[in-house]
Amino acid sequence: MPDSNTPDTPLAPHGPLPDPGTVRPMTRWGTPVMHRPQALVTSYDAALARLAADMVATMRAADGVGLAACQIGEDVAMFVFDCPDETGRHTVGVVCNPTLTLPEGKDRRLDADDEGCLSFPGAFVECARPDWAAVDGFGLDGEPVHFEGTGLLARCLQHETDHTFGTVFGDRLATKALKKLQKAHDKLVDDYPPEWPVGVTSES
Numbered sequence: 001m002p003d004s005n006t007p008d009t010p011l012a013p014h015g016p017l018p019d020p021g022t023v024r025p026m027t028r029w030g031t032p033v034m035h036r037p038q039a040l041v042t043s044y045d046a047a048l049a050r051l052a053a054d055m056v057a058t059m060r061a062a063d064g065v066g067l068a069a070c071q072i073g074e075d076v077a078m079f080v081f082d083c084p085d086e087t088g089r090h091t092v093g094v095v096c097n098p099t100l101t102l103p104e105g106k107d108r109r110l111d112a113d114d115e116g117c118l119s120f121p122g123a124f125v126e127c128a129r130p131d132w133a134a135v136d137g138f139g140l141d142g143e144p145v146h147f148e149g150t151g152l153l154a155r156c157l158q159h160e161t162d163h164t165f166g167t168v169f170g171d172r173l174a175t176k177a178l179k180k181l182q183k184a185h186d187k188l189v190d191d192y193p194p195e196w197p198v199g200v201t202s203e204s
Helices: 046-061 151-164 175-187
Strands: 066-068 078-084 090-101 110-116 124-130 132-138 144-150
Touching (some): 046 078, 078 151, 090 151, 110 151, 124 175, 144 151
Antiparallel strands (some): 078 090, 090 132, 110 124, 132 144
C-alpha cells in the first residue's frame, strides 16, 4: 500500500468518492438537460448517494477526470471528479450546488490548453481558461466543501461547474474552433455508440 504522503495517493479533503455504482450511457450535447441550469440539491439522501456512485462508475468507465449529473441525464446540480493538478497529484471529490471563484486583475492568467467533454466524445480543441480555480459547495452529507487547484484540476473544476449551469465548453469557443471540434467528433462518432461507456471495462 502506498504511503499516504506520496503523490500516488489522491487528496480527499472531504472524504473518498462513493463506491462505484452502475455505469450509465453518456448523455450527449444537444440533449435539453445539457443546456439548462440544473436543479439545486435540497435532499442529501440515499438516492443522491446512489446517483453520485453511478456518476463515479460512469466517469471511470469513460476514462474521465470529472462528470456532472446532467451527463447521465439527471437534472441535478452535482459533479464528481478525480483529477490531477499541475504537479500530477490527484484530488477527488463530490460537489453539490457549486459556486466558482476565479482570479481577477493581475492574478488572472489564462491557460490555453486542449479540452474535451465526455458528452462530445473523442474531440479536443484548445480552450483558454484561468490557470487556477476554486469551487465551494456541499458534499453528499450536506456539509460545506471547498476545492481549489491549478493545471488540469483548475480546468476540470471550471468545466464541471459550467455543466451545472447548462454551459458546455463548446459555448465558450469561437466559431472556427467549434467547427474544428465538430469535425474531430464526427470522425470518431462510430467509436462511441449511444450506450457508451456501458460495457467498457478497465481491461478493454
